[in-house]
Amino acid sequence: MAEVAASGPLESHAQHVVYCGVCTLPPEYCEFGGTAKKCEEWLKENNSDLYQRLYSDEALNSNLSSLSVSVRERVARDAAKKEAKAAQVEARDAEKKASSKVQIKRVERNKRKHVSVIAGLGIYGLENKKVAKELGKKFATGSSVTKSASGTEEITVQGDVSDDIKDWLLDVYGKEIPESNIEIIEDKKKKKASDQA
């Protein structure tokens, strides 16, 4: 915690708590998080002391012994259900990510003037507002988050910079967005500039 580290001699009061890198809960609660398997692996890699303490046979047994058999079964069933659900959600997310596209559209404003509209970043966990700001800085143009006609949010960058945006996105967020999922769309009418693009 930042404010604790800054306060020098008083530092000792605050407990330093390790949180799981997978489910963000304190590791002792990982078993209730639905991603128990992954959490266990994470802890093994990152904090073996704690791992020894939490996942030793002793600890596991004492956890179980406090419950009656029927309750134990129910808990196990619930946990399995939860895990399945978490896995399902994850799979769905991954699928969504794979199938959805980031669209970069060039829209004509006024004869020779264009704006570039970017839609569909939200699915990849990017925040429109922040990306808009960065784009504005990068290309030294106006860049803002606007609502499209259908109500979804998109980024409008002034100027025809579609290709540059694509390169920039791949450069900066290449890990999140595969190249094949970025498509550049020329706005319908006036296709004469397409060779240039």
Next chain:
Amino acid sequence: MFKKEIPTGQRSSKVKSSVQRGIRQRFLDTYPGFEPYIDEVLPKKAQLDAVKLPDKCTLYTIDTTPLFYQPQDGPPVPHLKLVHAYPDALPTVQIDRGAIRFVLSGAVLMAPGLTSAGGRLPEKEQALESGTVVAVKAEGKELACLVGVLKAGTEEMKAKPKGVAIDEGHYLGDGLWNFHLD
């Protein structure tokens, strides 16, 4: 209370220093246990930020570290990370193992979870009134999994272990827990 995820992109606003003094005082009045640590938690000079949350709730943060939230009615409630960092600052109760999974999925905490064998309530001399904010630990765990306002006094619960003990708390993995300012 924060069962739903909090939408991202919430804007924070700076708190006036005069207001901040008031908030700090109120926080201390509610939690005498934080008295020794207050200069660490909320230094006098630090700039407090307020973030509006759903349900007319306000979250107070320093930089991006959440400190506590303030519902429209009722006392300020510290964020679980704060509770974890200063485990002895709040009065605590304990729930049995069977109740943990319900708490972590956002259910209302019922009295039997506290009065059964695995649970623990404070002794009679330190009985807690209803309306007190408590940290709830769990059997066999070291850290709190829930903070919330008691709906019934601890002595009442011992006498009649039925009904709601805490509702609308802040639990591990809820919307507020997963809410990050950046």
